[in-house]
Amino acid sequence: MAQKAFPSVKAQEEEEELVDPQQMLRDECSAQKKCVTLQEKLTECNDRVNSRSRTAEICNEELFDYLHCVDACVSKRLFSFLK
Known part of the structure; x- marks a missing residue:
């Protein structure tokens, strides 16, 4: 009697989750001193605007x-990540 062949499925190796290099660089760059200073000015402005009714x-x-x-x-480093 012939043996029935069942398809076998092998588990695929887990692939690393893709990381957007632009987002990674944005996170790094937003922590630089110059950008942090500008972010603080933006936050102060937003707080000032939100504290007023008119x-x-x-x-x-x-x-x-x-x-x-x-x-x-x-932009200085982003394109070095392209293949």
Whole structure:
């Protein structure tokens, strides 16, 4: 009598979870002294704006300064991660 063949399935090796190099670099760059200082200014501005019920002040300048600092830092190293 012929033996029935059952398909065998081998467990795949666990692959490492992919890490976005841009996010990793953003985390590193946001911890740099220059960027931390700009983040503190942004936080102070946000706190000041949120503490008032009526204000025309917005924190765009502080936000853009902070993002520019982080992005400038990230852009120096990001493309070295591309294959």
